[in-house]
Amino acid sequence: MxxxxxxxxxxxxxxxxxxxxxxxxxxxxxxxxxxxxxxxxxxxxxxxxxxxxxxxxxxxxxxxxxxxxxxxxxxxxxxxxxxxxxxxxxxxxxxxxxxxxxxxxxxxxxxxxxxxxxxxxxxxxxxxxxxxxxxxxxxxxxxxxxxxxxxxxxxxxxxxxxxxxxxxxxxxxxxxxxxxxxxxxxxxxxxxxxxxxxxxxxxxxxxxxxxxxxxxxxxxAELGEGSVLTLQGAFSREDVAAAVERSTGLRALELDDGRALLNVPRGRAGVGAALEAIYTSGLHLTDVTVKEPNLEDLFLKLTGRELRD
Amino acid sequence: MRSLWHVAAHDLRQHLSERANIFFLFLMPLGFVFFFSLVNSGGGGSDVAVSLPVIDRDGDFLSEGFIAQLTAERFQSPVYTAAAAETTTFTARHVDIPEGFTARVLGTEPTDITLRATATSNTDYDLAAGVRLHLAQVRFLSNLWRWSSERGDPPLGPSLSPADVDAASRQRFLDLVAEPSRVTVTAENAGTGRPVPRGARQSIPGVLVMFVVMTVLIGGSESLTREKLQGTLRRLATTPLSARQVLLGKTLGLTLLGITQAAVLIVATEVLGRFGVAGTDFLWTPFLVGVLPVLLAYCFCVAALGLLISGLLRTPQQAESLAWLFGLALSALGGSWWPLEIMPDGMRIVGQLLPTGWAMTGLHNVITYGQGLAGAVVPTVMLLLIGGLFWLVGSRTLRVT
Missing domain, CATH: 3.40.50.300 (P-loop containing nucleotide triphosphate hydrolases)
Known part of the structure; x- marks a missing residue:
């Protein structure tokens, strides 16, 4: 049409x-x-x-x-x-x-x-x-x-x-x-x-x-299978990138200083393993959320900012 | 085309349905017509009565006859005795008939009748009074000659005194004065001279031209800026109408509003004229063929100006204020309030560049100067050209999209 x-x-x-x-x-x-x-x-x-x-x-x-x-x-x-x-x-x-x-x-x-x-x-x-x-x-x-x-x-x-x-x-x-x-x-x-x-x-x-x-x-689906892990804290993007590289299954969706959006393989084990990898990397975190992926996350991934910015 | 008419008819209905517009369209102009007609009912033309108080210091039958002669010349002449005149302040012109006037005339001695104008009297009327006074003098003398001829004995001369004239003879003189004049003097303009439009022939077309420009500019620019703000103008352009067609429809609606205003005034003043209300006997019907093209072109021109104003301003309040200012200025400068002919040269040139100026010129050509359709051609073409220019600029400034 x-x-x-x-x-x-x-x-x-x-x-x-x-x-x-x-x-x-x-x-x-x-x-x-x-x-x-x-x-x-x-x-x-x-x-x-x-x-x-x-x-x-x-x-x-x-x-x-x-x-x-x-x-x-x-x-x-x-x-x-x-x-x-x-x-x-x-x-x-x-x-x-x-x-x-x-x-x-x-x-x-x-x-x-x-x-x-x-x-x-x-x-x-x-x-x-x-x-x-x-x-x-x-x-x-x-x-x-x-x-x-x-x-x-x-x-x-x-x-x-x-x-x-x-x-x-x-x-x-x-x-x-x-x-x-x-x-x-x-x-x-x-x-x-x-x-x-x-x-x-x-x-x-x-x-x-x-x-x-x-x-x-x-x-x-562009966000991948699994959950979205959002990290906030006093860290650099390089710190998070290094942590992601060391872990298995963890994938960076959006990285920034003080804020990161990561894809975590579906399942409890996936989330636990991801959190453990981040914990052992020594990142100073102030907030961690795990949720099912939505369009807001996709928008953030695609544009680097939130829809309501 | 049908959609254009649909838009135009909708706009006209919107204007007519607003209470304030009804006051402006119907009641206020009729009030102005009544007022102006009343004010102008004593002015202009060759048949109007001119006020001319008389101080009669003579009080005999020839001064009485002379005063009757003045009345026959369409003077309004209240009579004052010498004593009454001492306590009266004359605000305009007056005539002074000296003591012994009758005796001196009968005795063929020179005598003076004095026309005195005051500082506050109307110069035009003073001039008219002077001319008519001369006419009255000529007719007075011709009646005196007839009266003397009829009497036979004694003839006018040094030996005749008022005491020699009996009552019947005195009455005969007054009867002669009361007879219709056998000679009529008519004043007309010759060559390239143009009389100044006056009376109802100035005020009624003037009120019409003024109210058309006021109604269309104020109503039109206010509604167009409101539509611009509320988004309906833009929404119209999402229909199969193009932006230009939307503006054409809006212009047509405003033109119809102007035509409605003009029609109301023409019908109302025609009725007033037919019934002689407010001292006017002016009728449109003999001039309609010449008047119509001028008025149609004028309504279009003013509608296009409304479009232009709407494009320049953002809010209805701004548009309404500017429309009032434009309307009043155009009316005054264009000759609606007073004839262009009495304005200074510079102002007259400015007036002739304006739509109101061309409209008044066209109406005067047809109504005052009797030029018919031929007199309407140039003003109509000029109004269409000015209107076209306004529309071209307005359609670029008023952004539909």
């Missing part, structure tokens, strides 16, 4: 997006995971036709965005990060307006509007001005507006920012439903849990480039 090839965007000296390529199939949710400033929104803006790329291409349903922007945009449902609504209008009036832009009229528009109001749970408040809504309700309407014309590719740019946990769960359920109904979904987020639980495929993005992509399982 969506094919992005070598997409690049520069703002002066800054390369906001640098050679990004990925694809999203119909019925699948593809996540772009990265911190603020990673280039996710710029990537979405280029796919949505809001800003032209410096190079690269975007194809939707086989159509080149550069050559046929109107045809491509007709297939897109864009849900922007900001809540872009007419606050003086009601939810119904907002949906009517945005539906009208896509040529929906009369009964078809009314049916679609009512279905969407049911979908996002706003049917009972549909005749109220949007300015009276809570943040979560506005987010839900923001989503509904992007779906009014039944798009085949849905671009969701951090749609859960600033809403309460229950509203987030509801919204994610709606997104899953859209994919089940056959839409291709491109979803950006900086929430690991969201990406892990929602997305069929993920790309980990930072500083404008994609560092890794694949299914959640395949990405986790």
């Amino acid at each position: 969506l094919q992005v090839q070598n997409l690049t965007k520069t703002f002066g000296e800054i390369r906001a997006v640098d050679g990004v390529s990925f694809g999203v199939e119909a019925g699948r949710i593809f996540g772009l995971l990265g911190p603020n400033g990673a280039g996710k929104t710029t990537t979405i803006a280029m796919i949505a036709g809001l800003i032209p790329p410096a190079s690269g291409s975007v194809h939707v349903d086989g159509l080149d965005l550069a050559a046929r922007p109107a045809d491509v945009k007709r297939r897109l449902g864009v849900v922007p990060q900001e809540i872009a609504l007419y606050e003086d209008l009601t939810a119904r009036e907002n949906l009517d307006f945005w539906g009208g832009i896509y040529g929906l009229r009369g009964k078809a528009l009314a049916a679609r509007r009512d279905a969407l109001l049911d979908l996002v749970g706003l049917a009972d408040r549909a005749r109220e001005p949007v300015r009276n809504y809570s943040g979560g309700m506005k987010r839900r309407l923001n989503l509904a507006l992007g779906l009014v014309h039944k798009p085949t590719l849905i671009l969701l740019d951090e749609p859960t920012v600033g809403i309460d946990p229950q509203a987030r769960i509801n919204l994610l359920d709606v997104v899953r439903g859209l994919a089940r109904d056959g839409a291709a979904v491109l979803y950006t987020t900086h929430y690991l849990e969201e990406a892990e639980n929602l997305c069929d495929e993920l790309a980990i993005m930072d500083h404008g480039t994609i560092h890794a992509q694949g299914t959640v399982e395949s990405l986790k």
